[in-house]
Amino acid sequence: MVKTGGMYDLLAEHPFFAGMDKGRMEVVAGCAMNERFEAGQYIFHEGESADKFYLVRHGMVALEFHVPGREQTVLDTVHKGEIFGWSWMVSPYTWSFDARAVELCRLVSLDAKCLRGKFDADNSLGYDLLRRFIPVMAERLSAARMQMIDMYGQPPDRK
Template sequence: MKSIEQLLQQHPFFHGLPATDRQLISGCGENCVYSSGEYIARENTPADFFFVIREGRVAVETYMPSHGALCLQTLHDGDIFGWSWLFPPYRWTFDARALEKVRAIRLDGKCLRQKCEEDPRLGFELMKRFAKIVAERLQATRLQLLDVYSTERPPPAEVR
């Protein structure tokens, strides 16, 4: 059986991170399993963790009163879920629900924030890695919106 540190070493998010940093981070982690349909996070509840998805699919959802749960994105093996642990007020902004059995590493945000306070270099490194994910997901959302609304827009007026 592999240790949390060994599992993190294999994950793309942690590639290039010094072994000492992975060891510090792994001290905040634990393996967890979620059953299909189980909520991993609920909107507006405390965001005390982030998740390294090892196996399975997770739906990132928001609730719309007229439609119910709306899936914004589906995350897979190798993805990271959750950056709300980094930013006050440390509350989830979306729901996350297992679409099938999910194996993940759950990393304690409070533990990590403390380690980042003690080692600002580690904090900056994690912030850069999370900023990259945030930027990628914002771009994906932008493209999704363009796709959704592109057929509803009238063609541009002709210029003469």
């Protein structure tokens, strides 16, 4: 636990971990790493191995979908205090979109293999983390649905 002191503080100040038990947070901090991406830099690409998830400490990340022959499509943007990436929990553990730093981004990444190992040792830690993940997933899904219905578009009889 030599280097987790700094990571612990970074996790503790992020809303995603708000209210988490101190002992558990220390365990999670053991899997965490500080990362920095310059504006325009890709954090990962679709199809790559999803071996992490990310907390945004600073900056804005665009989640994109690449369609050949078209411009990159930004599906969603992720901001300070938010998280992204849940492919590490779902087989086959590969990213289903690209993530790009829109501006200078300071992130904390959490190593998936490390976390999965800790979950096997302590199921309640896994449960705690999932309870934090699922509302985020639900909100993103709900937002995606609202984007899909094109609510600001011209009325259906005008299209």
